[in-house]
Amino acid sequence: MPKPLNLIVACAENRIIGRNGRLPFDIPEDKAWFHEKTAGTVVVLGRLCYQVWKQVRDDGRIPVVLTSDASLAAPGVHLARNVPQALALAQSLPGEIMICGGQRIYEETLPIADRLLLTLVHTEVPGDTWFPEWRHLAWRESWRKESADANYRYTFSVLERATGAPRTD
Ligand SMILES: NC(=O)c1ccc[n+]([C@@H]2O[C@H](COP(=O)([O-])OP(=O)(O)OC[C@H]3O[C@@H](n4cnc5c(N)ncnc54)[C@H](OP(=O)(O)O)[C@@H]3O)[C@@H](O)[C@H]2O)c1
Numbered sequence: 025m026p027k028p029l030n031l032i033v034a035c036a037e038n039r040i041i042g043r044n045g046r047l048p049f050d051i052p053e054d055k056a057w058f059h060e061k062t063a064g065t066v067v068v069l070g071r072l073c074y075q076v077w078k079q080v081r082d083d084g085r086i087p088v089v090l091t092s093d094a095s096l097a098a099p100g101v102h103l104a105r106n107v108p109q110a111l112a113l114a115q116s117l118p119g120e121i122m123i124c125g126g127q128r129i130y131e132e133t134l135p136i137a138d139r140l141l142l143t144l145v146h147t148e149v150p151g152d153t154w155f156p157e158w159r160h161l162a163w164r165e166s167w168r169k170e171s172a173d174a175n176y177r178y179t180f181s182v183l184e185r186a187t188g189a190p191r192t193d
Contacts, residue, residue, distance in 0.1 A: 026115055028138035031123045031130060032061055034178075035155040036145045042126060042153030045072060051176055054143045059083070061141055062122045066114045068133075069124040071096065088114050090129060107132045131156045140183040145176050162186035 034054050035041050042048060063083035071091040074080060080087050081100055088102045088110050097103055102117070104110035107129060114121045122141075123133050134140075134156050140163065163183035170179050 027121050029111070029121055029123060029133060029136060030139045030141060031133060031137045032058060032141040033125060033130065033155050034058070034143035034145060036147055036149045036151070038148040039154045039157065040149050040151030041130075041155045043149070043151040045076065048149045048151045049145055049147075049176060051143075051145065051173060051178060053171055053173065054145075054178065054180075057143065057180060062124065065120040065122045066117045067122050067124050068110050068114050068129065070126045070129055073124060073126055074101075084119075086117050086119060088117070125155075127153045127155070134158060134161075138185050140181075140185075142181045142183060143178055144181065145178045147176055158183075 033041060034047065034049070034051070036048065040048050062085055064085070066086045066088060067080065068088045069077070069090070071089060071093060074087060074089045074096070086100065086102070088104055089096060090104050090107065090110050092105060094103065102113050104113055123129060123137070140158060162185070164186045165181055166184050167182040168179060172178065
């Protein structure tokens with residue numbers, strides 16, 4: 025059995041996830057959530073995300089980096105040239121699979137994702153990187169927590185891909 029594909033993302037209501045190579049919001053509780061949920065997992069991520077996340081290998085994370093730049097090869101870092109190759113590698117490595125973005129990887133994997141760990145930030149922010157529309161797909165929310173800090177209101181949700189016919193009772 026292949027391991028489930030988990031996507032983890034923090035997204036504004038207008039689907040913005042990034043600006044100028046950085047997160048468009050600074051939410052310490054979300055950063056802690058992201059670090060906790062990705063600890064000990066195989067993290068699949070794009071080159072830009074990898075290059076800014078200096079501590080990606082801390083806490084037992086195994087990075088699978090999508091890139092055409094073979095010079096990024098390093099001990100314990102797995103490189104892949106496209107999403108199918110990255111997912112095959114991720115399946116062969118020990119640990120849960122967490123797809124961490126950016127935009128193109130999310131776009132290519134959302135249609136086949138089993139679970140979405142979504143932090144929905146209840147605001148619209150300017151930015152240049154988007155998460156694909158997910159709200160039209162069928163999900164079952166298995167967990168939710170509403171939260172807020174001095175700047176933002178946000179909701180953590182775990183959304184399971186709904187399969188099979190809807191119940192009629
Ligand atoms: N809010 C969040 O949860 C979240 C999550 C992730 C990222 N972000 C934000 O998003 C931005 C970074 O994301 P990004 O989309 O600009 O960049 P990215 O995906 O991190 O990196 C882009 C590079 O990765 C490689 N790549 C990505 N997708 C690929 C694919 N499907 N097939 C082959 N190669 C692929 C290519 O590398 P080469 O050029 O080396 O070939 C591409 O130039 C930042 O602002 C970051 O803060 C936010």
